[in-house]
């Protein structure tokens with residue numbers, strides 16, 4: 001999917017919501033455990049109930065890898081279901097990969113070609129030659145971890161390196177990578193006060209923002225400094241939407257939670273006019 005197509009979807013749906021599919025057999029409603037593939041059945045229920053309110057879904061790959069071959073099969077069914085039924089949806093493999101060049105190319109083939117995701121999250125720690133292989137893929141997007149939502153972000157990401165904080169170095173150096181027009185960045189909603197400075201370095205890039213809801217980040221705070229004329233934000237919520245109920249009504253309750261966020265996002269878009 002191109003960035004322009006993503007922006008068009010955001011305006012059409014008046015939403016920049018990304019729903020995280022962090023599907024955990026210990027948290028999904030018990031009645032689904034009798035299904036042949038409970039993870040896929042749960043995801044399908046969530047997707048069918050919420051696709052009109054969001055522009056992206058983000059399966060976190062850890063939740064699938066944890067179940068071995070069965071988990072990978074559920075992941076494949078989920079991405080195929082999305083691509084076949086809702087091709088307008090932007091898909092994010094939250095895999096946090098990145099390795100020496102030839103290995104990164106294999107990761108890119110796995111997620112962009114075999115599974116056909118639109119984007120993948122990547123750790124920038126191994127530098128240019130670990131990221132550029134992902135950027136070679138046309139209309140595919142690489143989402144670099146810049147300033148993450150967790151407390152551990154302060155261990156390294158905010159430390160001064162070469163005269164500025166490491167996360168700023170990640171942002172500015174990565175803009176010189178070949179294919180950098182395919183870059184997006186992860187910035188935690190819990191770090192909203194950093195967004196003004198982040199926008200000075202990457203004024204127009206899309207930011208994937210996890211951390212609203214369960215982690216306590218505020219959508220309004222993120223928008224105050226992070227929103228651009230093309231919106232430039234994908235705000236993620238996982239547990240706050242998908243586990244709002246663990247009963248038969250889980251999909252309907254997920255729809256209500258997604259709608260609350262979509263309505264708040266529509267208000268933020270209106271403020272831009």
Ligand SMILES: O=c1ccn([C@@H]2O[C@H](COP(=O)(O)O)[C@@H](O)[C@H]2O)c(=O)[nH]1
Pocket residue numbers: 020022060094147148149150186187188210211212213214215236237238239240
């Ligand atoms: O900095 C980061 C990077 C990734 N994540 C991931 O996003 C979701 C957040 O889930 P919630 O339930 O909405 O808290 C999850 O998959 C994380 O691994 C993040 O939270 N922070």
